[in-house]
Amino acid sequence: MSLIAATHLKKVYGVGETAVTALNGVSLQVEPGEFVAIMGPSGCGKSTLLHLLGGLDRPTSGSVMIDGHNLSDLSDAKLTEIRRRRIGFIFQFFNLIPVLNALENAALPITLDGVKPAEAKARAAEWLDKVGLEGRSDHRPDQLSGGQQQRVAVARALVADPALVLADEPTGNLDTHSSEEIAGLLRQVANDWGRAVVIVTHDPRIAAYADRIIFLKDGAVVDETVLEPRGSSNGRNAELAGR
Amino acid sequence: MSVRNAILGLLADHPRHGYELRAAFEALAGGAALWSVKPAQVYTTLARLEEGGLVAQDSVEQDGGPEKHIYSLTPAGQAELADWFASGVPAEHQRDEFFVKLMLSLSTEVASPYRVLQAQRSKLYQELHDLTTRRNRADPRRELAQIFLLDKSIMHLEADLRWLDLIEARLDDIRRQPLPRPTPRPRGRPKIGIRNSRNEEPGYKANTSP
Ligand SMILES: Nc1ncnc2c1ncn2[C@@H]1O[C@H](COP(=O)(O)OP(=O)(O)OP(=O)(O)O)[C@@H](O)[C@H]1O
Ligand SMILES: [Mg+2]
Numbered sequence: 491m492s493l494i495a496a497t498h499l500k501k502v503y504g505v506g507e508t509a510v511t512a513l514n515g516v517s518l519q520v521e522p523g524e525f526v527a528i529m530g531p532s533g534c535g536k537s538t539l540l541h542l543l544g545g546l547d548r549p550t551s552g553s554v555m556i557d558g559h560n561l562s563d564l565s566d567a568k569l570t571e572i573r574r575r576r577i578g579f580i581f582q583f584f585n586l587i588p589v590l591n592a593l594e595n596a597a598l599p600i601t602l603d604g605v606k607p608a609e610a611k612a613r614a615a616e617w618l619d620k621v622g623l624e625g626r627s628d629h630r631p632d633q634l635s636g637g638q639q640q641r642v643a644v645a646r647a648l649v650a651d652p653a654l655v656l657a658d659e660p661t662g663n664l665d666t667h668s669s670e671e672i673a674g675l676l677r678q679v680a681n682d683w684g685r686a687v688v689i690v691t692h693d694p695r696i697a698a699y700a701d702r703i704i705f706l707k708d709g710a711v712v713d714e715t716v717l718e719p720r721g722s723s724n725g726r727n728a729e730l731a732g733r
Numbered sequence: 734m735s736v737r738n739a740i741l742g743l744l745a746d747h748p749r750h751g752y753e754l755r756a757a758f759e760a761l762a763g764g765a766a767l768w769s770v771k772p773a774q775v776y777t778t779l780a781r782l783e784e785g786g787l788v789a790q791d792s793v794e795q796d797g798g799p800e801k802h803i804y805s806l807t808p809a810g811q812a813e814l815a816d817w818f819a820s821g822v823p824a825e826h827q828r829d830e831f832f833v834k835l836m837l838s839l840s841t842e843v844a845s846p847y848r849v850l851q852a853q854r855s856k857l858y859q860e861l862h863d864l865t866t867r868r869n870r871a872d873p874r875r876e877l878a879q880i881f882l883l884d885k886s887i888m889h890l891e892a893d894l895r896w897l898d899l900i901e902a903r904l905d906d907i908r909r910q911p912l913p914r915p916t917p918r919p920r921g922r923p924k925i926g927i928r929n930s931r932n933e934e935p936g937y938k939a940n941t942s943p
Contacts, residue, residue, distance in 0.1 A: 694858070694861060694891045694894040694895065695887065698865050699862075699865065703858060705851075715855040715858055717858060
């Protein structure tokens with residue numbers, strides 16, 4: 491079963507003359523362990539799509555299934571719970587809390603969810619290790635580089651053990667080298683740690699880390715390309731071309 | 734040109750056999766998969782260099798086997814090599830097969846230019862993915878030079894992909910413009926004194942007449 495199954499998503503902002511159709515019939519599926527990049531010109535609806543997939547906003551029509559839950563059927567309270575437990579978010583500007591150290595920042599989502607502080611910290615410490623930040627637990631965000639702050643944000647996104655990680659321009663504020671490190675880490679999150687990862691990016695070098703790139707234009711999917719491991723016989727692309 | 738100059742450079746280090754030159758060149762240039770040369774090309778180049786007095790050939794008797802030819806650099810060859818090192822190499826302005834394909838798709842009904850763009854983008858992303866994987870697997874403690882060569886290709890692919898986005902964004906505008914056509918060449922023998930060689934060269938100019 492696909493981890494994400496979005497069908498005929500439409501999103502219209504506003505009403506009447508000033509209405510803007512941000513998404514116009516987008517369908518897509520993402521499997522566990524898959525790393526997908528969404529690309530397209532500014533204003534084509536990438537962030538809108540990510541918000542709908544993450545349950546941060548509701549579609550005008552169409553449906554989003556995440557991990558077996560149809561988000562449209564859920565009450566706001568239930569939606570918030572799914573979002574907190576099953577979905578991790580990563581943002582362009584890291585969004586860490588300045589007065590908390592790396593460990594406290596990474597532990598925050600489960601601390602808020604009622605996990606005991608000692609256990610929350612132990613789990614956060616494990617993720618900080620995995621993202622390559624051992625020894626930085628007690629550094630505050632202003633004592634970390636941009637790339638390190640984004641690693642804290644990746645640990646924070648994973649601490650609740652989500653099935654899905656969503657990131658809007660996660661490397662938009664980083665230099666080329668740190669960007670590629672974060673892209674490599676996100677690839678690991680998907681391919682090695684089995685999460686579904688969906689990112690929005692404008693950067694071809696970051697998109698090249700993905701397993702699949704989806705191209706949006708004017709609120710619709712206009713193209714899709716599967717990046718095969720080296721030397722494979724392009725099975726998925728052949729399949730896509732045949733559809 | 735590059736193979737010729739590389740041979741001069743390799744011989745400056747020490748005299749070598751033809752087959753040794755070929756293997757050394759391929760290793761330096763990034764591997765045979767990237768830039769392979771045929772033995773014949775090496776030997777023709779050596780013959781020309783010898784004719785021009787830039788390299789000299791010694792025959793060495795081998796006990797039992799056929800005699801071997803060893804090439805070395807002459808003083809003229811050394812001067813030529815120094816000139817090469819002292820001057821810059823022009824940037825590669827590649828003839829672009831994709832561009833020709835795109836222009837043809839605009840002028841025929843055979844293929845949609847959007848599809849042509851998408852196919853190209855897919856292909857370039859696949860290459861970028863492969864190169865990135867290779868670069869990330871290379872060991873910076875032993876293969877730094879190779880990593881930088883891969884980086885060069887990665888940066889060029891990135892530029893090509895951004896260029897495709899620019900074209901895609903303006904494709905409808907491009908379609909509205911007339912396709913480039915050769916300017917008609919005057920028939921018969923050109924009249925000396927009237928023909929302006931710059932302006933009448935068959936060129937790559939947009940023809941505004943339908
Ligand atoms: N809250 C909103 N209210 C009204 N219009 C909106 C809102 N959010 C987005 N839009 C409009 O919807 C369209 C898609 O916006 P979206 O933010 O999804 O684009 P994007 O692809 O993420 O662009 P960018 O690459 O610049 O971030 C745009 O025309 C935008 O102006
Ligand atoms: Mg956006």
